[in-house]
Amino acid sequence: MVAVVMFQAPFTIAIAEEAPRALAADEVRLRTLFSGISAGTELTAYRGTNPYLHKRWDEARRLFIPGEEPRGYPMPAWGYEECGVIIELGAAVQDLALGQRVYGTWGHRSETVVQAEYARQRILPPHVDPVLGIFSQIGAIALNGILDAQINLGETVAIFGMGVVGQLVAQLARLSGAHVIAVDLLDTRLELAKRLGAHSIIDGRDGSAAELIKERTGGRGADICIEASGSSQALNEAIRACAYSAKTVALGFVQGEGQKASTLAKNFITTASIWSARRFSASAPRSNIAGTRCGSRRPLWALLPTGASICCR
Numbered sequence: 001m002v003a004v005v006m007f008q009a010p011f012t013i014a015i016a017e018e019a020p021r022a023l024a025a026d027e028v029r030l031r032t033l034f035s036g037i038s039a040g041t042e043l044t045a046y047r048g049t050n051p052y053l054h055k056r057w058d059e060a061r062r063l064f065i066p067g068e069e070p071r072g073y074p075m076p077a078w079g080y081e082e083c084g085v086i087i088e089l090g091a092a093v094q095d096l097a098l099g100q101r102v103y104g105t106w107g108h109r110s111e112t113v114v115q116a117e118y119a120r121q122r123i124l125p126p127h128v129d130p131v132l133g134i135f136s137q138i139g140a141i142a143l144n145g146i147l148d149a150q151i152n153l154g155e156t157v158a159i160f161g162m163g164v165v166g167q168l169v170a171q172l173a174r175l176s177g178a179h180v181i182a183v184d185l186l187d188t189r190l191e192l193a194k195r196l197g198a199h200s201i202i203d204g205r206d207g208s209a210a211e212l213i214k215e216r217t218g219g220r221g222a223d224i225c226i227e228a229s230g231s232s233q234a235l236n237e238a239i240r241a242c243a244y245s246a247k248t249v250a251l252g253f254v255q256g257e258g259q260k261a262s263t264l265a266k267n268f269i270t271t272a273s274i275w276s277a278r279r280f281s282a283s284a285p286r287s288n289i290a291g292t293r294c295g296s297r298r299p300l301w302a303l304l305p306t307g308a309s310i311c312c313r
Contacts, residue, residue, distance in 0.1 A: 005077040005108035010048030013077070021113065028119050029088035030102055031111045036081030036134035039163055040230050040252050045078050051253060079108035083124065083133025090116065100124075103133035135168075142168035142228075145251045146176060149224045153177035158213050158222040159198075160238045161229025162189035165251060169226055170198050181222065183209045183234070210240035221246060230254055 001017040008014045023029060037043075044050035051057075052071055055064040083103045086096060093116045101124040106112040124133045142165050151157060157173045159166050162184040174180050174197045182193035183202045190201040202212050214221055221243035227235045230252035238248050 002112075003110040005079070006074050007045060007077055008074045010073070011046065013046070014074075018109075020111065023088060023090045023113060025090045025092035026116050027090045027113050028086050028093060028096060028102075028116050029111060029113050030084035030106070030119070031087045032082055032084045032106075032109060033101070034083045034131050034134050035079050035108045036138065037108075038078065038080065038138070040165070042078045042080075044230075044253060045075075077108045080105040080137055081134035082106050082112075083130045084112070085130075086119065087111070092116075096120065096123075101126075101130050101133065103136045105137060135164075138164055139168055141165055141251065142172060145169050145226050145228065145249050146172045148249050149173070149226060149247065151176040151178050151224060154179065155223035156181065156217055157224045157226065158183060158202075158209075158238070158241050160184075160209070160225065160227045160234040161231065162186075162193045163229065166226075166228035167193060167196060169228055169251075171196055173226075174198070178224075181213060181216070183213075183237075184229075204234075204237075208240075209234075209237045213241040217243070223247070224249065227251060 002020050004016045004018055006014045006016045020029075041050065045053065051064050055066050057063075058065050082105060083101060084106075086098055086100045086102060089096060089098065096116060096119060100119075102114075102119045102122050103124050104114070104118065104122045106114065122136070124130060145165075146169065149157065151173060153176075155178050157178040158181040159170050159173065160183045162170070162182050166182070166184070167189075170180050170182055170193055179200075180198045181200045181202060182190060182198040183204055184190050184193070185204045187203070190203060194201050200216060202209050206212065210221075222241050223243055224247045225238035225241050226249045227238040228251045232254045235248075235250060235254055238250075242248055
């Protein structure tokens with residue numbers, strides 16, 4: 001039987017079982033090796049606060065539409081960070097082999113069946129640790145933020161939220177030539193950011209992160225602020241921390257009722273920052289490396305120059 005993680009209701013998880021199905025000629029069966037939990041998007045589904053649960057996303061118009069067949073419980077958990085190994089080949093599949101490892105998105109399940117073409121495009125190189133395969137999409141989300149930020153050499157970039165996405169964004173910003181300021185509320189995350197190359201760290205518990213960033217930049221503010229936590233309070237601070245006519249990039253679904261749109265608008269007006277909101281469902285047409293749902297035609301590790309490295313754990 002195939003084990004599948006299910007959201008039965010908000011804050012309720014169960015393991016369901018499905019019977020495995022026979023392969024079609026052009027399909028392969030994958031056994032899941034690693035499945036990453038999204039601490040942002042996926043936990044909003046767990047809590048019942050994700051907009052996809054209450055509205056329908058219209059891909060053509062790129063709008064959330066209220067009252068049009070939203071998703072509901074129970075439903076499979078939204079695992080979108082998987083790595084697995086090929087354990088069975090369809091009769092017509094000649095160019096793939098048992099034991100090859102594949103990264104992709106198929107949810108928190110012990111095995112899955114995919115088209116051979118899907119697997120061909122996502123073969124993990126043999127030298128790559130399979131646990132890193134789960135960072136293929138989350139890495140592309142981080143890369144999307146960097147593409148939108150359009151960092152110039154020597155600019156100050158403040159990153160709010162040093163979870164997985166924020167840590168990756170910080171390292172990519174540093175590789176882009178930025179002076180990186182990492183902001184979070186947890187000592188462990190800030191210590192990791194410093195160890196991985198952030199030039200400066202700010203503990204949001206010490207006071208207003210925006211005011212501290214202004215102090216450290218001689219009153220000017222950051223050239224670019226990237227909000228990677230999904231916190232409305234952090235987004236407000238990111239806008240406030242910007243230099244005049246700078247840029248704020250928002251990478252996640254903003255959560256929390258405490259900060260209203262009027263507050264965001266007031267901070268936007270006083271800083272005149274340029275907004276850019278991006279996650280994984282579209283790509284900037286100006287970029288020749290962005291173009292798929294994940295934001296990049298190639299996985300993050302394929303974009304690194306020889307000698308450069310990014311640490312994911």
